[in-house]
Amino acid sequence: MASYDYLIVGAGLFGGVFAQQAVQNGKTCLVVERRAKIGGNVACDVVEGIDVHTYGAHIFHTHHDRVWDYVNRFVTFNHYINSPVANYRGELYNMPFNMNTFHAMWGVNTPKEAKEKIEAQCAAITGEPRNLEEQAIRLVGKDIYTKLVKGYTEKQWGRDCKDLPAFIIRRLPVRYTFDNNYFNDPHQGIPVEGYNALFEKLFEGCDIILETDFLQDRERWTSQVERVVYTGTIDSYFDYCYGALEYRSLRFETEVLDTDNFQGVAVVNYTDRETPYTRIIEHKHFAFGTQPKTVISREYPSEWKLGMEPYYPVNDERNQKLYQKYKELAEKENNVLFGGRLAEYRYYDMDAVVFSALTAAKKEFGMVK
Template sequence: MFDFLIVGAGFAGCTLADCIATKLGRKVLIIDTRNHIGGNAYDYYDNAGVLVHRYGAHIFHTNSKKVIDYLSRFTQWRVYQHEVLAKLDGDLYPIPINLNTINKLYGLNLNSQELADFYDRVREKYDRIENSEQAVIGKVGKDLYNKFFKNYTYKQWELWPHELDASVCARIPVRTNKDNRYFGDKYQLMPLHGYTKMFEKMLSHPNIKLMLNTSFEEVQGWIKFDHLIYTGQIDRFFDYQFGKLPYRSLRFEFETHDTEYFQPVAVVNYPNDYDFTRIVESKHITGQKHSKTTIYHEYPEAEGDPYYPIPRPENRELFQKYKNAAANLQTVTFVGRLAQYQYYNMDQVVAAALTVFEDRISQL
């Protein structure tokens, strides 16, 4: 008999398992269909001994001291400020677009104010931004949109930017300074010994039991529990009764090279060439010293593990039906990217789980 059954051993599930075990002193069973903990943030040492991210680059960044303080119970940190380059016509340019990008691309020598004036000249003015194409062209104009955003977005989503909510591309900043960092958050850190080691500590309390290679359907009938915390796909929980929520998936092709580094930064985007969107080299991210390196090409796909909810109005309407059905269940709590059909960064998942614990679970 368990007080709580948690479905999914990613950030949301592990955070709630720890809080329930340590703060409430109650018994938790956490299950996952995969053969490992950590969800998509899982990392491991490959055959060459290189620490790699199994499901693509996971870069931790946050403005929340609360989240950093919480996770610091389980890991030490190393400072890492992420940089991304885009390969365009055989040359590399900083992304997000900034002063260095524009000056190199157009052979200019602008300062920050002149770049702001440049953006104002080339951008198109819209009364209302209705999609991602307008979100980008309304900031940087058509030429930069065509060079850096249009084809990359189609590869990622199999939808053109004008078919996607403005929120998709609006997340990408445009700068007038020389800041090459991809993120602007106050805290940009990586778990010193990797994510998996951190998750192991999160689940180390004796009140927490773990079952891998196990689905909710398998245990539903024979394991007794008082309250269910579900971090998986909400449409699957309801047996797709209103229809299937669409996701984009990813496929990774790993290669090990007999060289210390393959590329100058962790992520190089390929907006216009090839079928893959980017090449990731995790040694830049982890700080590992090794004579070899492992890279992975990232191919977006329609089928496979669900990664990205597809942000379109019709999908939000479908999710709302599931959300309404979930609201009627007193003994089930839904939390996480898949359960809430929302693109969360890792820190946002932790913050959401801590809030759910404080506002709901601790009151049970």
């Protein structure tokens, strides 16, 4: 095997940005990826000419000009604005909670009327909220909690809101304008050429080996490299010596439909408790697609067991303590840089991952190119 300056474990966004910077700085990179394609959880499959977000809807949004300029060097972004709709037992509401939502819910027409309504309902909770239900009612009042928060949250976490800690919801976005744009960031969009094109550019100049788990033969891969960038799960790197970190998982049911427009918007949240899925994604709307057919994915939250796809880290005391122990081990590991959502056991938006990988590269190479 040839020798390389860097072994990059995982062809996701962190690995891609770091690899691009390494190559720009004259370094050689070998990339080892467990899956059959590059892109990590941002990767898409093309079905009926439509980019299908295989691992869940991915909308790029950021307030970092530097990150936005960086990604725009590789792909052009369209002007998609995320404006999800909530479906509660057939009643439709705009998200995030805004004047359109309040008008549909209560028939109010002005911010003053909406504020009075919410304030009257929040007053029901006095003292420190004891659980997520009380916290949510305090933030948005009883009606919005009951119709738009409760069922969705319970499906997501697999538990009753009364049994979930209040800190999970620190704030709920409430806007007293008629603005359905879900994000507050100044930059937002989806690559016109698709996310896969972004990854092809990021990994340009690297040797890539797919369908290969680094941990199955780590000596083989590390023997010929100077340094390792590891973006897999941190506990698996250390053979789960302190036990496994926990996640929530997701299952997607994807279907091609013989209609050109199924729901009229990319994201519909099903906020009642009875519908077993939390969302339906209609992928073509991310790209203003005009194909004759459409592809939808139903998203089902699920319990996670070792061996399943890890999606959301469980942000509780047990797991945070466990992660700190693995982090201490990682800090003692010579010549290995741990980065990305799995190695750092945290929920990371894409822009934050790009920022973090650029920061790591700057530390490594002295500058961002």
